Amino acid sequence: MISRFAKSFVAIVVALLLLATITFLHPPSRAYADPWSGALLGEDGMEKSLHTSKPKPSAPILGVGGGVIMPKLGNATAKAALGRATWKLLHTMTLRYPEKPTQDERDALGSYFHLLSRLYPCGECASEFQMLLEKHPPQTSSRRSASLWLCSVHNIVNKRLHKEPFDCAHLDDTYDCGCGDEPLGIKSTTDLGGEDAAVGMMRGGR
Ligand SMILES: Cc1cc2nc3c(=O)[nH]c(=O)nc-3n(C[C@H](O)[C@H](O)[C@H](O)COP(=O)(O)OP(=O)(O)OC[C@H]3O[C@@H](n4cnc5c(N)ncnc54)[C@H](O)[C@@H]3O)c2cc1C
Numbered sequence: 465m466i467s468r469f470a471k472s473f474v475a476i477v478v479a480l481l482l483l484a485t486i487t488f489l490h491p492p493s494r495a496y497a498d499p500w501s502g503a504l505l506g507e508d509g510m511e512k513s514l515h516t517s518k519p520k521p522s523a524p525i526l527g528v529g530g531g532v533i534m535p536k537l538g539n540a541t542a543k544a545a546l547g548r549a550t551w552k553l554l555h556t557m558t559l560r561y562p563e564k565p566t567q568d569e570r571d572a573l574g575s576y577f578h579l580l581s582r583l584y585p586c587g588e589c590a591s592e593f594q595m596l597l598e599k600h601p602p603q604t605s606s607r608r609s610a611s612l613w614l615c616s617v618h619n620i621v622n623k624r625l626h627k628e629p630f631d632c633a634h635l636d637d638t639y640d641c642g643c644g645d646e647p648l649g650i651k652s653t654t655d656l657g658g659e660d661a662a663v664g665m666m667r668g669g670r
Pocket residue numbers: 543544545546547548549550551555584588589590592593614615616617618619621622625627629630638
């Protein structure tokens with residue numbers, strides 16, 4: 465008693481259901497998870513966005529607190545070259561750090577410096593740097609305070625190594641990477657306030 469119309473209707477519905485099941489069981493492989501980070505990567509292996517900065521809720525940063533890992537670096541030429549390259553990286557990093565960082569971004573920068581003080585491949589430098597961080601913890605509240613903090617910390621190292629102090633008012637022109645960032649706009653080394661006042665007091669290195 466079933467009409468031909470009803471029969472073909474049921475056939476079409478069954479066919480669609482079958483198709484949907486097959487599609488569900490074999491999704492096209494447009495993306496894959498990076499086995500290291502678990503991050504979802506696109507077809508070409510690139511992350512979809514630069515800012516995949518959603519903090520993982522229960523991802524504590526391990527190994528931040530321990531002691532120096534690498535041995536003494538005996539070759540003075542290699543040590544100086546490593547230092548110049550590292551300072552360049554660090555100053556460029558703080559000068560491109562967000563002007564208004566989130567708590568997660570602040571944590572990231574603080575942890576970075578503490579990890580560096582363990583893993584810096586010149587052991588005796590790392591050891592000094594650990595003590596320096598203890599006395600002068602990383603300032604992470606803004607691009608400006610992070611940049612000025614690092615400049616002061618570098619000056620403390622300069623003083624210990626009997627080098628000339630660097631005028632932190634020249635950070636912008638010295639590390640202009642052509643990246644198109646806003647300048648810090650520090651007119652003089654006394655142009656400091658708030659959290660930066662502590663940096664001002666550190667100037668000259670104590
Ligand atoms: C964390 C750390 C710890 C170190 N500890 C030691 C150590 O214990 N013993 C040791 O022998 N070496 C150490 N070094 C290396 C040392 O600091 C120098 O990098 C190295 O001696 C080469 O010095 P340089 O004169 O070429 O100039 P660097 O100090 O390497 O500076 C490179 C350039 O940065 C600019 N600059 C200088 N001062 C500042 C500042 N305050 N802010 C911004 N820019 C500045 C100048 O243009 C300078 O030419 C350390 C390096 C680092 C990164």
